[in-house]
Amino acid sequence: MDQQTPRRTAVVTGASSGIGAATARALAAAGYHVFCAARRRDRIEALVAEIGGTPVACDVTSESSVAALAELVGDRLDLLVNNAGGAFGAAPVAQADSDDWRRMYEVNVIGLMQVTRALVPALVASGAGAILNVGSTAGRIAYEGGAGYTAAKHGTQVVTETLRLELWDQPVRVMEIAPGMVKTDEFALVRFEGDQDKADAVYAGVAEPLTAEDIADAITWMATRPPHVNVDELVIRPRAQAAQHKVHRV
Ligand code: 8X3
Numbered sequence: 571m572d573q574q575t576p577r578r579t580a581v582v583t584g585a586s587s588g589i590g591a592a593t594a595r596a597l598a599a600a601g602y603h604v605f606c607a608a609r610r611r612d613r614i615e616a617l618v619a620e621i622g623g624t625p626v627a628c629d630v631t632s633e634s635s636v637a638a639l640a641e642l643v644g645d646r647l648d649l650l651v652n653n654a655g656g657a658f659g660a661a662p663v664a665q666a667d668s669d670d671w672r673r674m675y676e677v678n679v680i681g682l683m684q685v686t687r688a689l690v691p692a693l694v695a696s697g698a699g700a701i702l703n704v705g706s707t708a709g710r711i712a713y714e715g716g717a718g719y720t721a722a723k724h725g726t727q728v729v730t731e732t733l734r735l736e737l738w739d740q741p742v743r744v745m746e747i748a749p750g751m752v753k754t755d756e757f758a759l760v761r762f763e764g765d766q767d768k769a770d771a772v773y774a775g776v777a778e779p780l781t782a783e784d785i786a787d788a789i790t791w792m793a794t795r796p797p798h799v800n801v802d803e804l805v806i807r808p809r810a811q812a813a814q815h816k817v818h819r820v
Pocket of ligand 1 (some may be wrong): 705706708716749750751752790
């Protein structure tokens with residue numbers, strides 16, 4: 571490749587599993603050099619062995635870890651996918667665990683901010699950057715037992731909107747994808763602290779929940795629109811989930 575058309579680069583956080591890993595794969599297939607960032611080095615090294623790119627051991631909640639990521643990326647970046655996030659616990663507000671709530675705010679909001687803050691200069695320098703935050707339908711509604719997570723994901727949404735306003739005169743798109751029910755290996759298992767029965771119950775009887783690949787496909791579509799096309803937010807659910815509480819189970 572000559573210097574006038576450098577290979578497009580992307581950073582994907584939380585790339586070790588689920589939506590993050592699928593997104594890294596899809597972007598690599600679309601021609602990006604992907605910096606696969608996650609805490610679990612063995613996983614991202616295995617992923618990079620498969621798809622190319624650069625593995626970066628990174629904890630988005632650590633400022634020094636994020637600074638090291640930015641250093642590795644260098645002074646030019648086309649796409650940032652802020653995917654690292656998650657739910658910890660499902661207790662009602664009246665029984666909530668403060669540490670779970672802190673962890674959810676740390677990763678879904680502060681981590682997203684830290685990575686964004688570190689990489690905005692490189693995204694601006696590309697002349698046509700894009701930031702794509704992975705939110706959730708949990709950032710649109712409320713449900714019982716979900717308050718720690720819904721509060722954090724509402725945070726993801728509002729930070730995205732704010733950033734779009736703040737970068738309005740810069741060559742950087744700011745977008746959010748808000749998935750509903752996506753069946754991945756880890757999301758529900760992590761939420762229920764390894765309780766497989768509780769995790770399985772989330773998807774019980776749902777013939778076709780979304781997959782990580784469905785979300786990766788949508789993210790790749792959003793990212794690869796022309797630089798003047800900003801998909802502000804894309805809410806995406808399985809057909810079986812007409813609304814958060816209205817899920818068709820057979
Ligand atoms: C995941 C969607 O329904 O579990 O972000 O809150 S839900």
